[in-house]
Amino acid sequence: MARTARAAGLALRPHVKTHKIPQLARRQVEKGACGITVAKLGEAEVMAAAGIHDIFIANQVVGDAKIVRLLALARRAKLMVGVDSLEVAALISRACAAAGLRLRALLEVDVGFGRCGVSLDKVAALAAQMAKLPGLNLVGVYTYPGQVYQARNEAEVEGLAFEEARELREAAAKMRAFCDVESVSGGSTPTAAHYRPDCGLTEIRPGAYVYHDRTSVALWAARPAECALSVLATVISLRGDDRAILDAGVKALGREPAARTEGWAAVKGAPGAVVDRLSEEHGFLSLGGSDLRLKVGDRVELIPNHCCVVSNLFDEAVAVRGGEMVDVWPVAARGKMR
Amino acid sequence: MARTARAAGLALRPHVKTHKIPQLARRQVEKGACGITVAKLGEAEVMAAAGIHDIFIANQVVGDAKIVRLLALARRAKLMVGVDSLEVAALISRACAAAGLRLRALLEVDVGFGRCGVSLDKVAALAAQMAKLPGLNLVGVYTYPGQVYQARNEAEVEGLAFEEARELREAAAKMRAFCDVESVSGGSTPTAAHYRPDCGLTEIRPGAYVYHDRTSVALWAARPAECALSVLATVISLRGDDRAILDAGVKALGREPAARTEGWAAVKGAPGAVVDRLSEEHGFLSLGGSDLRLKVGDRVELIPNHCCVVSNLFDEAVAVRGGEMVDVWPVAARGKMR
Numbered sequence: 001m002a003r004t005a006r007a008a009g010l011a012l013r014p015h016v017k018t019h020k021i022p023q024l025a026r027r028q029v030e031k032g033a034c035g036i037t038v039a040k041l042g043e044a045e046v047m048a049a050a051g052i053h054d055i056f057i058a059n060q061v062v063g064d065a066k067i068v069r070l071l072a073l074a075r076r077a078k079l080m081v082g083v084d085s086l087e088v089a090a091l092i093s094r095a096c097a098a099a100g101l102r103l104r105a106l107l108e109v110d111v112g113f114g115r116c117g118v119s120l121d122k123v124a125a126l127a128a129q130m131a132k133l134p135g136l137n138l139v140g141v142y143t144y145p146g147q148v149y150q151a152r153n154e155a156e157v158e159g160l161a162f163e164e165a166r167e168l169r170e171a172a173a174k175m176r177a178f179c180d181v182e183s184v185s186g187g188s189t190p191t192a193a194h195y196r197p198d199c200g201l202t203e204i205r206p207g208a209y210v211y212h213d214r215t216s217v218a219l220w221a222a223r224p225a226e227c228a229l230s231v232l233a234t235v236i237s238l239r240g241d242d243r244a245i246l247d248a249g250v251k252a253l254g255r256e257p258a259a260r261t262e263g264w265a266a267v268k269g270a271p272g273a274v275v276d277r278l279s280e281e282h283g284f285l286s287l288g289g290s291d292l293r294l295k296v297g298d299r300v301e302l303i304p305n306h307c308c309v310v311s312n313l314f315d316e317a318v319a320v321r322g323g324e325m326v327d328v329w330p331v332a333a334r335g336k337m338r
Numbered sequence: 339m340a341r342t343a344r345a346a347g348l349a350l351r352p353h354v355k356t357h358k359i360p361q362l363a364r365r366q367v368e369k370g371a372c373g374i375t376v377a378k379l380g381e382a383e384v385m386a387a388a389g390i391h392d393i394f395i396a397n398q399v400v401g402d403a404k405i406v407r408l409l410a411l412a413r414r415a416k417l418m419v420g421v422d423s424l425e426v427a428a429l430i431s432r433a434c435a436a437a438g439l440r441l442r443a444l445l446e447v448d449v450g451f452g453r454c455g456v457s458l459d460k461v462a463a464l465a466a467q468m469a470k471l472p473g474l475n476l477v478g479v480y481t482y483p484g485q486v487y488q489a490r491n492e493a494e495v496e497g498l499a500f501e502e503a504r505e506l507r508e509a510a511a512k513m514r515a516f517c518d519v520e521s522v523s524g525g526s527t528p529t530a531a532h533y534r535p536d537c538g539l540t541e542i543r544p545g546a547y548v549y550h551d552r553t554s555v556a557l558w559a560a561r562p563a564e565c566a567l568s569v570l571a572t573v574i575s576l577r578g579d580d581r582a583i584l585d586a587g588v589k590a591l592g593r594e595p596a597a598r599t600e601g602w603a604a605v606k607g608a609p610g611a612v613v614d615r616l617s618e619e620h621g622f623l624s625l626g627g628s629d630l631r632l633k634v635g636d637r638v639e640l641i642p643n644h645c646c647v648v649s650n651l652f653d654e655a656v657a658v659r660g661g662e663m664v665d666v667w668p669v670a671a672r673g674k675m676r
Contacts, residue, residue: 017618039619040585059619060574062585062635084575087634115620116575116583146617236398237422237454245454247378247400251650252675255593279484280355280646281377281397282453296425297400308618312589313650315673335653337590 001192001209002032009197013037013056013185015207018308020333021317022050024210037205041066041073042336048077050332056080056106056185058142058205060088060116067095074103080183082142084108084116089130096135103135106142106183107175111167112160113146120167124174131178140183140202141171148190149259154220161194169200190219213307214258214266229317230268230301231310233283235294244294246275246283248302252313253283256306267292268301275302339530339547340370347535351375351394351523353545356646358671359655360388362548375543379404379411380674386415388670394418394444394523396480396543398426398454405433412441418521420480422446422454427468434473441473444480444521445513449505450498451484458505462512469516478521478540479509486528487597492558499532507538528557551645552596552604567655568606568639569648571621573632582632584613584621586640590651591621594644605630606639613640 005012012032016025017039025036025047035054038044044055055077061070070092073079083089083105096103107127110117118126123141130138145164151157164186172181187195187204189212195201208216211229216222233248253265255278263274265283272289283302287294294300304310311317312334319327343350349372354363363374363385373392376382382393393415399408408430411417421427421443434441445465448455456464461479468476483502489495502524510519525533525542527550533539546554549567554560571586591603593616601612603621610627621640625632632638642648649655650672657665 059585060634062572062574085634088574114577115617115622234400236400236426239452247397250592250594250647254588256588279453284453296398296423309588313673314675316675335651337652337654 001206004193005204006032008195008199010195010201011203013203013205014210015039015058015205016047016333017043018207018210019311019317020046020331021329022047022052022332023327023329025052026050028210034203035078037207038333040336041069043333044073044077044079045069046333046336048073052077054078056082056205058082058144060084060108061092062088067092070103071095071099071101074101080104080106080139082106082108082116083130083136084118086126086129089133089136093133093135098135101135102137104137104139105130106140106185107138107171109141109143109168109171111143111145111164113144115144115146117143120170120174123171124177127175127178138175138179140181140185141168141175142183142185142205143168145186145188145191148188148219149215151190151219151259157190157219158194161191162199164191165195165199165201172200189216190221193221208307211307214261214303214305218259218261224266224271224303227268227303229307229310230303231265233300233302235296235298235300238294238296242286242288244285244287246285246300246302247281248283249279249281251280252310253278253302253304254306254309254313256304256309258305261305265302265304268303270300273300339544342531343542344370346533346537348533348539349541351541351543352548353377353396353543354385354671355381356545356548357649357655358384358669359649359667360385360390360670361665361667363390364388366548372541373416375545376671378674379407381671382411382415382417383407384671384674386411390415392416394420394543396420396482398422398446399430400426405430408441409433409437409439412439418442418444418477420444420446420454421468421474422456424464424467427471427474431471431473436473439473440475442475442477443468444478444523445476445509447479447481447506447509449481449483449502451482453482453484455481458508458512461509462515465513465516476513476517478519478523479506479513480521480523480543481506483524483526483529486526486557487553489528489557489597495528495557496532499529500537502529503533503537503539510538527554528559531559546645549645552599552641552643556597556599562604562609562641565606565641567645567648568641569603571638571640573634573636573638576632576634580624580626582623582625584623584638584640585619586621587617587619589618590648591616591640591642592644592647592651594642594647596643599643603640603642606641608638611638
């Protein structure tokens with residue numbers, strides 16, 4: 001991913017909500033990332049404590065208690081935060097100004113996902129107001145093109161990446177009357193390979209690529225053999241020749257759909273075998289479409305639909321190379337409620 | 339629930355996978371439960387360490403490493419385990435016999451859910467063989483009527499409870515030629531109120547009732563005001579008058595469907611407001627059907643579709659009475675991979 005970003009002249013700021021593991025975040029930075037992205041303050045605190053210096057909280061930080069923590073963190077790290085309303089920006093600014101700080105912020109723009117962020121027509125007015133806030137240093141725009149997970153073919157992915165870059169470029173142009181625009185930040189794992197060198201973005205924030213999953217495969221971002229995160233499950237019961245019951249259910253795999261993909265998990269190395277039903281602690285594995293023959297006690301490696309949600313379910317990840325366990329990484333930023 | 343069970347002449351053995359909190363398990367026992375049910379060995383170990391003596395692992399325990407732990411635990415607690423194949427039963431028996439132990443076991447019967455368990459026609463042959471195993475003490479049967487979560491009306495729930503009891507009663511009758519049947523164990527939260535005193539069960543194992551959730555409400559097992567577990571979320575962004583973005587997504591609520599119910603979570607005290615889309619860390623709250631008016635920074639209590647999966651996402655639960663925080667309970671049995 002570092003190579004992909006570099007080839008397009010983009011900085012890479014990986015989203016570490018995928019793995020929540022400081023060791024992996026450090027490795028991403030060593031391999032060329034300019035810093036990291038997190039989804040919430042609790043993740044930022046863990047990563048800063050682990051020595052990651054440059055952190056973007058790509059989310060709105062709301063509430064007095066959080067702002068106190070935000071200020072404390074801003075003294076220890078090169079922090080940047082997302083804002084999408086004058087209201088929240090003013091609250092953060094007031095607290096920062098009182099503490100003698102000026103916090104870097106990016107305005108969140110919505111390019112069609114419909115979550116947080118403002119539409120293009122509101123950018124100039126908001127930027128004008130935010131640029132006047134004494135405790136905030138508005139330095140650019142960001143978006144998340146989440147609608148890419150609905151793409152039906154690779155051309156649509158490419159089209160969305162193009163459209164995202166165009167809108168962010170326009171947003172950045174509108175802001176330049178009011179502030180310096182250092183950062184024009186977009187991206188996701190599926191769109192990452194589709195940005196052109198002249199697209200107007202300065203950085204991308206993909207997350208899932210660090211592991212990849214069935215969603216990455218479905219959206220032309222990875223081959224099955226590139227899925228690096230698996231859940232090791234054991235066959236605990238058999239139902240006829242074509243169905244095995246595994247000791248991994250919703251509490252190990254999540255229940256996330258993957259675009260254009262059936263079931264909840266695949267078996268590594270056994271195309272056609274699919275977990276097609278889930279209970280809390282059981283996976284129902286259909287063997288019908290594969291050559292796999294299993295007996296009770298056999299183990300299978302399950303590739304989940306959505307790796308980010310699986311990380312969040314486990315306290316530790318086991319690092320394996322060539323079939324040998326080489327390390328155990330605490331998922332240190334998991335379980336942060338705030 | 340203790341009263342409901344007592345009224346039907348049934349013992350209550352609550353499934354603590356719902357909460358995974360020793361303090362709550364102890365309270366359930368104090369209030370009349372005969373012991374507890376767990377979904378896996380890791381949960382049993384935590385509960386035994388917390389002083390819960392009588393524990394049923396309602397699942398197949400497969401694998402050498404697990405059997406070693408099972409034996410260690412059997413020396414410390416009154417343990418009982420599920421079995422549904424001669425193969426697994428023989429492995430457990432061999433290890434137990436070598437250690438001079440005889441472990442209590444229940445044969446798992448499938449009454450239509452199609453997960454683990456054997457069909458009625460296989461009970462006699464399996465019981466005959468299992469009863470000869472020196473390290474296993476077969477003392478009854480159990481099932482899980484998971485198909486109840488597909489019920490379309492309350493009469494179907496009642497019908498399933500009736501049918502479940504009938505099949506378990508028959509299974510028990512078939513076993514009596516080979517062993518003493520002490521325990522005929524069934525149940526779930528939705529079926530719990532539908533067993534008759536003469537139904538043939540000796541105990542029930544509901545779990546979700548300790549909190550209740552939208553699924554309990556959908557299946558006539560609770561009223562909305564009886565849902566005791568909520569996820570406290572903050573409004574971080576607004577989109578027009580009828581949509582708020584919350585800081586609680588899949589990683590806080592899960593993505594479990596609830597029978598006959600739209601969306602992923604409801605707002606406590608605001609009927610009609612529903613979380614109808616989820617990202618990892620965002621909930622999309624539709625206000626259209628409610629009188630709720632929200633601003634950024636407001637907090638809402640979300641009632642999830644499936645409380646058991648939500649417990650599993652948090653390291654702590656905050657106990658609240660009359661709006662006051664009265665305790666913080668570690669979700670001590672969470673995160674047990676095995």
